[in-house]
Amino acid sequence: METEIPTIFSAKRTSFVRTSVIREILKLTVENSDILSFAGGLPNPHLLSKDILGSVMEATIRENIATALQYGDSSGYLPLRKQIIEELTDVPWNSPDSIIITHGSQQGLDILGKMFMDSDTNVLIEDPVYLGALQAFSPYHPQFFSVPMETDGPNLFWLEEILSQNKIHVFYANPSYQNPSTYTWSLEKRKQIASLLDEKEIILIEDEAYRYLDFEGNVYPSVSSLRKRNDLTFVLGSFSKILSPGFRLGWTVVPEVYRSLFTAIKQGNDLNSNQFSQVIVSKLLDEMDFKDHLRSIQRFYSEKKEILVSLMKNFLPEAKFSLPKGGMFLWVEYPKVSEKELMKQCLTSGVAMVPGSEFSPVKRTSSNFRMNFSFLGDVEMEEGVKRIAKVYRDINT
Numbered sequence: 001m002e003t004e005i006p007t008i009f010s011a012k013r014t015s016f017v018r019t020s021v022i023r024e025i026l027k028l029t030v031e032n033s034d035i036l037s038f039a040g041g042l043p044n045p046h047l048l049s050k051d052i053l054g055s056v057m058e059a060t061i062r063e064n065i066a067t068a069l070q071y072g073d074s075s076g077y078l079p080l081r082k083q084i085i086e087e088l089t090d091v092p093w094n095s096p097d098s099i100i101i102t103h104g105s106q107q108g109l110d111i112l113g114k115m116f117m118d119s120d121t122n123v124l125i126e127d128p129v130y131l132g133a134l135q136a137f138s139p140y141h142p143q144f145f146s147v148p149m150e151t152d153g154p155n156l157f158w159l160e161e162i163l164s165q166n167k168i169h170v171f172y173a174n175p176s177y178q179n180p181s182t183y184t185w186s187l188e189k190r191k192q193i194a195s196l197l198d199e200k201e202i203i204l205i206e207d208e209a210y211r212y213l214d215f216e217g218n219v220y221p222s223v224s225s226l227r228k229r230n231d232l233t234f235v236l237g238s239f240s241k242i243l244s245p246g247f248r249l250g251w252t253v254v255p256e257v258y259r260s261l262f263t264a265i266k267q268g269n270d271l272n273s274n275q276f277s278q279v280i281v282s283k284l285l286d287e288m289d290f291k292d293h294l295r296s297i298q299r300f301y302s303e304k305k306e307i308l309v310s311l312m313k314n315f316l317p318e319a320k321f322s323l324p325k326g327g328m329f330l331w332v333e334y335p336k337v338s339e340k341e342l343m344k345q346c347l348t349s350g351v352a353m354v355p356g357s358e359f360s361p362v363k364r365t366s367s368n369f370r371m372n373f374s375f376l377g378d379v380e381m382e383e384g385v386k387r388i389a390k391v392y393r394d395i396n397t
C-alpha cells in the first residue's frame with residue numbers, strides 16, 4: 001500500500017534528490033539476464049588476477065587480520081595513502097596527510113557537496129555532466145550553471161562569459177575521458193582554465209575517476225597540479241576503474257585548511273572506510289606489477305572500443321560519435337529519433353543504453369546515448385548493436 005508518510009515527514013532537501021535511470025536499468029539487467037546491456041559503467045571483473053587476489057587475501061588473513069578487522073583511521077590506512085601518493089597523484093603539494101580515503105570517489109563528491117553547497121551557492125558543471133555528481137550535490141540545492149563541452153574541453157567563450165557575469169563558487173569537472181562523453185581537456189585548455197580559476201578564486205572539484213584509462217597509456221597533468229591556489233582545489237581518484245568497484249575505495253586530495261572539516265564530515269558518514277578492503281588493496285599494490293596491470297587494462301579497453309566502433313560503422317552508419325582517447329564509453333548521436341521511443345523499443349528488444357538526457361544539467365531530451373564497451377563479450381556486443389540497428393530502422397520507416 002502507498003503511504004503518504006515520506007512526503008509529510010521528509011526533510012525539505014529530499015525534494016531535490018535526483019533519481020538515476022542508470023541504476024533502474026542496471027537493476028533491470030541484473031533481474032533479466034537476456035538483456036544485453038551497454039548501459040552500465042562496469043569495469044570488466046576478469047582484469048584482476050584471481051591468483052594474486054587469492055594469495056593477498058590469504059596473506060591478509062594470516063598476517064594482518066587484527067588490523068583488517070578493526071576500525072581504522074578516518075583519513076584512511078596509512079600504507080595505502082602512501083602508495084596513492086607514490087603512484088596515483090600528481091599535485092606537487094602532496095603528502096600522505098593530504099589523502100583522505102573514501103568509500104568510492106562518490107563519497108568524496110557527497111562530502112564536498114556538504115562542505116561547500118547551500119541554496120545560494122553558484123556551482124558550475126559541465127554539459128553533459130556525470131549524473132552521480134548531480135545526485136550528490138542536488139540535495140543541497142545549489143544554483144547550477146553549465147558550460148557546453150567540446151571534444152577538447154569546455155567551450156572557452158561560454159566559460160569566460162559565465163565567469164564574468166556570475167560569482168561562481170565551485171567548478172565540478174571531469175577533465176579526463178569524461179563520463180558520459182569521454183571528452184578530454186587538452187593540455188592548453190587545462191592551463192588556461194587553471195589560471196582562470198586562480199584569478200577568479202574558484203574552488204575546483206576535479207574528478208579523475210578515469211585518469212588512467214588512456215588507450216595509449218598517456219596521463220594528462222591534473223588541472224589542479226597546474227593551479228597556483230592549492231588551497232582551492234580538490235582531486236578525486238578511484239580504485240573502481242583500475243582494480244575493481246567491489247572494493248568501494250577512492251580518495252580525495254584535500255588542501256590542508258579543509259582536512260579536519262572533511263574528516264569530521266566523513267566520520268559522521270561512516271567513521272572510516274572499509275578497513276578490510278584498504279588492507280587488501282594496499283597488499284595488492286605491493287604484490288602486483290601495477291604499471292603492467294594498467295597497460296593490460298588500457299590495451300583491453302582499447303580493443304573493446306575498436307570492436308564497438310567497427311560494429312557501429314558496419315551496422316549503424318547513421319549514428320554519429322567522436323572517437324574516444326580513453327575511458328569506457330561511446331557517446332553516440334542517433335539522429336531523427338525520439339530518445340524515449342528508441343529507449344523503450346530497445347528495452348523491449350532486449351538491449352539497453354543510457355539516454356543522454358540523464359546527463360543533462362536541465363530537464364531536456366537528447367539525441368545522444370551513452371554506450372559502454374567494457375563489459376559485454378564480443379559476440380554479445382555484435383548481437384546488441386544489431387538489435388539497436390533494427391529498432392532504429394523500424395522507428396525510422
Ligand SMILES: Cc1ncc(COP(=O)(O)O)c(C=O)c1O
Pocket residue numbers: 041103104105106107130132174178179207209237238239240245248249250
Ligand atoms: C566520473 C565519475 N566519478 C565518480 C564515480 C564514482 O566512482 P566510485 O565511487 O566507484 O569511485 C564514477 C562512477 O562511475 C564516475 O563515472
